[in-house]
């Protein structure tokens with residue numbers, strides 16, 4: 001049986017026993033222990049949660065029932081052997097949007113702090129709300145000013161969010177005064193969350209002290225015991241451990257163990273500052289040590305990696321990951337972003353921020369113009385079989401079509417293997433860019449993304465347009481094949497830029513293609529709010545009849561065999577271009 005409890009949690013229970021879990025609430029943070037409340041058989045049961053939240057035991061004082069969890073916070077409760085019938089899972093809570101609250105300082109340079117947390121969560125697909133503890137003036141040279149917000153303001157921000165929005169995970173960064181830890185503690189007691197990620201920010205990368213000695217005791221005594229994970233770098237671990245020197249991986253393991261003894265359920269000691277060939281972090285969950293390695297990236301743009309790592313862990317936990325996989329994903333995310341951002345150029349100081357969104361790198365060769373419907377005028381669609389037949393390389397064929405007057409090119413390489421297709425696409429893209437002609441890829445969204453093509457053409461049984469749009473973003477060109485007015489309306493609603501409509505005439509190029517004729521083409525054009533290009537069996541002898549249909553949004557013809565199943569692609573393209581130009585001039 002599977003049902004949804006009043007709290008929105010899904011549960012399963014077989015029929016062997018009558019016990020039925022009807023409600024389960026995530027664990028409360030209560031002093032340094034957690035307690036949970038759930039109801040069984042309509043009876044409210046208070047349960048204390050002991051042990052690590054990764055594998056913890058719920059002990060219900062009232063009914064004496066014990067349940068093991070394999071996800072913290074009771075994400076999955078499995079019955080002990082004597083009660084095999086209960087499984088509770090809250091993975092599907094109400095379809096709510098995963099939400100991280102970050103409580104940290106603002107970084108005016110936006111590489112670290114609140115700004116890094118917002119960008120990281122956005123990149124991870126998680127909503128992020130903010131409680132600002134301090135406003136710093138900092139740039140790529142360092143920190144010039146710090147203004148700490150009042151306790152009242154911090155408390156009001158925290159309460160405002162927690163009392164209204166469902167927060168899954170709280171992540172802390174710069175907490176510049178002990179009272180802020182108390183405010184956090186009190187609020188989490190009142191508004192429990194699934195996990196608390198603590199990045200013990202104390203010193204900025206430029207060496208500026210962001211949380212003075214007065215906070216150290218509070219971190220150790222009050223903050224760490226509340227944490228589900230604490231993520232110090234070497235310097236922070238050393239400060240938290242009274243100046244312990246960390247120089248080797250064994251030192252990091254020792255530090256992780258000592259920090260774990262202070263109360264957090266998991267510890268990640270980040271070894272990025274150690275002089276080794278790889279960047280190695282040590283993760284300890286109270287039982288096992290894990291060595292997480294990534295390649296060391298030589299880059300000036302490393303400001304904000306600590307905040308980013310912690311907020312990515314928080315975001316992954318909010319999506320439902322286990323702690324270990326959240327940490328692994330975060331490590332991979334930071335490594336990828338660092339690699340990507342090596343050459344971005346922000347600020348004149350020694351330490352630049354990196355790009356959390358992997359989008360800032362300006363490829364000078366990128367086509368910057370938006371889609372222009374008049375580009376559909378003479379649309380050349382390649383065919384590997386035809387090129388082979390005539391001994392043309394794909395690049396020669398594309399170059400010839402462009403020199404003959406093609407206004408847009410689509411690579412339709414049905415037989416190519418992926419690697420071969422990608423290389424061909426990159427080479428053709430270079431040619432198209434040098435002529436300022438858009439290059440689209442047929443069907444293969446992955447190839448288009450890998451080579452940064454200008455867009456994709458998909459059919460009704462390919463990847464749906466709305467998914468392609470989500471993957472490619474708002475700027476890329478998306479075309480979709482439509483044979484009916486209904487297809488045309490959907491193409492518009494799904495976010496396509498243009499429609500390819502056919503087969504206007506019978507064709508040998510595409511097997512089993514239904515011919516819709518000039519009437520079918522006209523019906524699609526009339527229904528469509530998008531520009532249309534006609535396709536299927538179009539050549540020098542019938543192109544005029546297509547262009548003379550007289551519908552304003554019919555912008556041109558797409559052609560395969562009449563251009564590429566020919567010895568001289570350039571001259572065939574030139575002839576068709578001249579004919580199309582004639583029809584336009586004539587009809588003006």
Ligand SMILES: Cc1ncc(COP(=O)(O)OP(=O)(O)O)c(N)n1
Nearest residue numbers: 442457458459460481500501535558
């Ligand atoms: C411009 C243009 N229009 C239609 C098509 C056909 O696309 P699709 O229906 O996906 O069929 P295949 O080309 O994949 O066989 C097209 N490629 N281009």
Ligand SMILES: Cc1nc(C(=O)O)sc1CCOP(=O)(O)O
Nearest residue numbers: 502503507509536537559560561
């Ligand atoms: C790829 C394609 N799509 C069609 C459709 O009707 O959607 S017809 C077609 C083949 C077009 O080749 P040719 O110009 O050689 O007839």
Ligand SMILES: [Mg+2]
Nearest residue numbers: 443458459462
């Ligand atoms: Mg297709």
